[in-house]
Amino acid sequence: MIFLDFFEVANLDELRDNKRKLVTLDKNQIVLFYLNGKVYAMNSICPHSSGDLSQGELDDQEVICPGHQYMFNIKTGVCLNHPGYSLRTYKVKIDGEKVLVGI
């Protein structure tokens, strides 16, 4: 069994307003997305050529890398164009208005 430590990285209000937030946790750049009342967390650096997915356009559940337009599912981290480039995702907990990410 893997035990995760959860860290507060945002509050729900700012995500409701901004729809995303870039945070750094344990040297990982992680982007939070707010979609349909839920929060998802995934690594923000594209494994293809280091595009910043926190700057990518969101198309429903997919974020489009600003580098070369590869698409990543924000729930699973899977890259639709090259599954080998899939990204790590993180568990998210909501505690009242606090958003916590497990690592």
Ligand code: FES
């Ligand atoms: S840098 Fe993301 S698709 Fe190339």
